[in-house]
Amino acid sequence: MTEQAAAVPRPGDVERRRDEVPPPTTTPVLQARGIARSFGAVRALRDASLTLRRGEVMALMGDNGAGKSTLVKTLAGVVTPDRGEILVDGAPRRFAGPADALDAGIETVYQDLSLIDSMSAAENVFLGREPLGRGPMSRLLRLVDRRAMAERTQKAVDRIGARLPSLSSHVSSMSGGQRQALAVARATMWGRNIVMLDEPTAALGVTESGHVLEIITALKQQDIAVLMISHNLEHVFRVADRVTVMRQGRTVGELTTAEASSGDIVALITGAAPAAAATES
Ligand SMILES: Nc1ncnc2c1ncn2[C@@H]1O[C@H](COP(=O)(O)OP(=O)(O)OP(=O)(O)O)[C@@H](O)[C@H]1O
Ligand SMILES: [Mg+2]
Structure with a gap:
């Protein structure tokens, strides 16, 4: 195709460009x-x-x-x-x-939120992915680093601007909106x-x-x-x-x-x- 021909818009060009959001080359x-x-x-x-x-x-x-x-x-x-x-x-x-x-x-916030009522906010956020303490005894006894869990949960909650009661109180005491905010905070923390x-x-x-x-x-x-x-x-x-x-x-x-x-x-x-x-x- 000559340069001149390439520069002349053809019917359908605009429509084609509109369809290319985002570019089709991206897998x-x-x-x-x-x-x-x-x-x-x-x-x-x-x-x-x-x-x-x-x-x-x-x-x-x-x-x-x-x-x-x-x-x-x-x-x-x-x-x-x-x-x-x-x-x-x-x-x-x-x-x-x-x-x-x-x-x-792939991280998911389900419609029913999938939170465990009898656990705290931080325990819910880290469920199955709890960090272990750093010291040799913590490693040996597989002690969970609760302070790190609380700090990281607080950060994730702050990021979405939510206000939750104490992160150590049971999720069952939270309002529907607070529970939803917690589930969103959890997904945004882990989603890669x-x-x-x-x-x-x-x-x-x-x-x-x-x-x-x-x-x-x-x-x-x-x-x-x-x-x-x-x-x-x-x-x-x-x-x-x-x-x-x-x-x-x-x-x-x-x-x-x-x-x-x-x-x-x-x-x-x-x-x-x-x-x-x-x-x-
Ligand atoms: N586990 C299940 N057992 C039986 N039926 C189911 C199950 N899960 C979903 N359904 C049915 O499948 C259909 C689609 O449900 P789904 O929950 O995917 O809809 P939705 O688009 O998310 O609706 P909503 O906007 O109300 O959340 C519905 O008729 C629902 O009753
Ligand atoms: Mg649904």
């Missing part, structure tokens, strides 16, 4: 393709797909029961898909359990590659929601991929780069927030708009 850090999963007679997932790239925030939207949490659970190794493929950094992976997903650097948050602001007030959204943006700036399930369009437009929409167990569209309107998203959620061609099922 997705996480991909789900054609995932199906039934629970008895309930077909929770029929054909769900999702692509997540490093340094982006992807919102996963859809009506109640659309299959969003189930899809996230398959990516977290909690639910085994009946069919379909999961790829991490382009390589197919089978997660036998949540430990495999954690090993792959990918952080998935299932409705992270559902129980939070305006101020706490604002902090969580800021943290999501900060994770993105650290090149972590963030997947956020949300019903809140305002939050989605504030932090997400793209939106994947699910309906009745299927991925029905993928939009960029820079190009889409709330109406476009709502139409896909409700089925007023036909499934978009952009899905990778």
Whole structure:
């Protein structure tokens, strides 16, 4: 192609560039393709797909029961898909359990938060990953370094601007919003590659929601991929780069927030708009 020819815009150029957010050359850090999963007679997932790239925030939207949490659970190794493929950094992976997903650097805040009521905030944050004390006796007796746990938990909680009662009191004494803030703090502390948050602001007030959204943006700036399930369009437009929409167990569209309107998203959620061609099922 001559220089002159290359400089002449051709019809479709603008559309092509719009579609290239983020660039298609980047290998997705996480991909789900054609995932199906039934629970008895309930077909929770029929054909769900999702692509997540490093340094982006992807919102996963859809009506109640659309299959969003189930899809996230398959990516977290909690639910085994009946069919379909999961790829991490382009390589197919089978997660036998949540430990495999954690090993792959995937951290998840579940919709039910998965906190243990009879444990303290710090114990919940470090559950299964407790640091041992430094001294030889601590090593020998496998004594947990409670001070380090408390300090690091406090830092993670401060980062998201949450106010919790004493970190050593039982989680059962916390409010719904405080529990949610703690679960988000835990994920942001451990997430190395990918952080998935299932409705992270559902129980939070305006101020706490604002902090969580800021943290999501900060994770993105650290090149972590963030997947956020949300019903809140305002939050989605504030932090997400793209939106994947699910309906009745299927991925029905993928939009960029820079190009889409709330109406476009709502139409896909409700089925007023036909499934978009952009899905990778
Ligand atoms: N363990 C299970 N056993 C039986 N049915 C299940 C199970 N988990 C999910 N389902 C069903 O699968 C469907 C999808 O559920 P899922 O929780 O993934 O939806 P969702 O999109 O996250 O909804 P919401 O917005 O209400 O959280 C629902 O019909 C639900 O009842
Ligand atoms: Mg859900």
